[in-house]
Amino acid sequence: MLWRRVLGFLRYCTLLQALFTAAVCTSAVPSASKSLVWGLGLEANAVLPARFFFIQSVDKTGKNFTASPGANTFEVKITSPSEPFSRIWVQVLDRHDGSFLVRYRMYASYADLSIQILLKTKHVAKSPYILKGPVYHESCNCPEPSGALWEKHMHCPSSFSQIQHDLSVFAKVDLERNAHEIPQRFGQRQSLCHYTIKNNQVYIKTHGEHVGFRIFMDAFLLSLTRKVRLPDVEFFVNLGDWPLEKRRPSEKLHPIFSWCGSSDTRDIVMPTYDLTESILETMGRVSLDMMSVQANTGPAWTEKNSTGFWRGRDSRRERLELVKLARANPTMLDAAFTNFFFFKHDESLYGPLVKHVSFFDFFKYKYQINVDGTVAAYRMPYLLAGDSVVLKQDSIYYEHFYSQLQPWVHYIPIRTDLSDLLEKIQWAKDHDEEARKIAQAGQHFARIHLMGDSIFCYYFKLFQISSSTVRRELHGMGFHGRAAASKPHITKCNAKRRMQWCKAPPLDSRAVETRSLG
Ligand SMILES: *[C@@H]1O[C@H](CO)[C@@H](O)[C@H](O)[C@H]1NC(C)=O
Numbered sequence: 001m002l003w004r005r006v007l008g009f010l011r012y013c014t015l016l017q018a019l020f021t022a023a024v025c026t027s028a029v030p031s032a033s034k035s036l037v038w039g040l041g042l043e044a045n046a047v048l049p050a051r052f053f054f055i056q057s058v059d060k061t062g063k064n065f066t067a068s069p070g071a072n073t074f075e076v077k078i079t080s081p082s083e084p085f086s087r088i089w090v091q092v093l094d095r096h097d098g099s100f101l102v103r104y105r106m107y108a109s110y111a112d113l114s115i116q117i118l119l120k121t122k123h124v125a126k127s128p129y130i131l132k133g134p135v136y137h138e139s140c141n142c143p144e145p146s147g148a149l150w151e152k153h154m155h156c157p158s159s160f161s162q163i164q165h166d167l168s169v170f171a172k173v174d175l176e177r178n179a180h181e182i183p184q185r186f187g188q189r190q191s192l193c194h195y196t197i198k199n200n201q202v203y204i205k206t207h208g209e210h211v212g213f214r215i216f217m218d219a220f221l222l223s224l225t226r227k228v229r230l231p232d233v234e235f236f237v238n239l240g241d242w243p244l245e246k247r248r249p250s251e252k253l254h255p256i257f258s259w260c261g262s263s264d265t266r267d268i269v270m271p272t273y274d275l276t277e278s279i280l281e282t283m284g285r286v287s288l289d290m291m292s293v294q295a296n297t298g299p300a301w302t303e304k305n306s307t308g309f310w311r312g313r314d315s316r317r318e319r320l321e322l323v324k325l326a327r328a329n330p331t332m333l334d335a336a337f338t339n340f341f342f343f344k345h346d347e348s349l350y351g352p353l354v355k356h357v358s359f360f361d362f363f364k365y366k367y368q369i370n371v372d373g374t375v376a377a378y379r380m381p382y383l384l385a386g387d388s389v390v391l392k393q394d395s396i397y398y399e400h401f402y403s404q405l406q407p408w409v410h411y412i413p414i415r416t417d418l419s420d421l422l423e424k425i426q427w428a429k430d431h432d433e434e435a436r437k438i439a440q441a442g443q444h445f446a447r448i449h450l451m452g453d454s455i456f457c458y459y460f461k462l463f464q465i466s467s468s469t470v471r472r473e474l475h476g477m478g479f480h481g482r483a484a485a486s487k488p489h490i491t492k493c494n495a496k497r498r499m500q501w502c503k504a505p506p507l508d509s510r511a512v513e514t515r516s517l518g
């Protein structure tokens, strides 16, 4: 009898303890002093279209939160102490994993900035963060004269293996010949843009009919040359989808910069126009970007629907197969077209068309299928940044970062012909914990390697290395290019006056002028 009583008492204690713990857990608030704050957006010299930093909520025992402590837990105020009206737009994005991404876009440059991070009335971590300026905004036309210093400010990695791989076959480049041969070889049927950067001005010559996509490259080059002085460099950008250089390395190769690479071509791959534009237009024209996606990853993993998911256009035969497969296996796979464009519209086989789904709603599903479109599917960065697991088709096409991704670490591979897709979805269902780890590793990769700072570093490195081989004098080229915008000539000696140039009205409000060189 006694032991029964003791047991009863113990049970009572456990109950009390459980109640107590529950009460403590639900009322848990982050500690202002223990919470962590870090990121480039706390540094004056890292100029980006939208600057950003992170907050990790930590409780008073030093444990990280793994779920949101509440969307409005932290308040962030950014002001310039020396100017009463600061034009700065701030957003605190809840990543729902205990961490927050804070981003801000400045509409003017300031002598200095004060970033206050508050939890109720208490300052978080080392808040207020004082950025000793000048702190330049995106439109500031004030390039840092030293590339090495700029790379240091941006914390750029010392190298990118993809760039080294791509440029390794171009030890010697004859620019005179290229300037002549590349337009002849590709310029009639393909759309190319011949860029020359000289004294940090951008000059352009287009070949072919459909050159509309050069706006992305122009915009990026102008943004980059506003931030840092580029070496003199000359290159051809392929404005079409497919990589072009099919010759073998033993033959005479032409260096062509493309947004997509493939294992059967020798094009030099750059971050895609889609990713690049979304970085330039973050907190501007675009709503889907590498930051907004982090705050819109759908329900928690255990709440996600465990059906494979895909939406898109009919831009490749395997996509037709994918939709057919889904129609035959609706409990495993939900895949449907939102648009018919390329193939004969066969409703009975591939229909019906479904309504467009917001990209953020993709993440209601655990398993995201990534199948090539015309070339690589440029949704990959955003898919990785969500907290669903990506099932990626094996493919000859790649973006600039694919070589850093590992199958079974960052994504689940599927065969090119999709013959093992259902099997792989089943594997993921049977190995939920492992699938979740893969989802998290993919997300971690995207959070670190696919943000604006990495993309700016990648392009800069590409132009910097290219310039050591791809360099010649412009004069005598007959280059009747367009300088897309003029920049002040900032040297190491007069660099202190950058802020003045930044604040000066643009030389020409339309900032476009035609120039003949010679
Ligand atoms: C807590 O979060 C920070 C920031 O993400 C991370 O660096 C640290 O390793 C985490 N600590 C633990 C114990 O997981």
Ligand SMILES: *[C@@H]1O[C@H](CO)[C@@H](O)[C@H](O)[C@H]1NC(C)=O
Pocket (backbone or CB within 6 Å): 305, 306, 307, 334
């Ligand atoms: C999961 O998604 C599938 C396909 O979209 C749908 O048919 C099913 O009802 C969903 N399941 C739940 C539990 O919502």
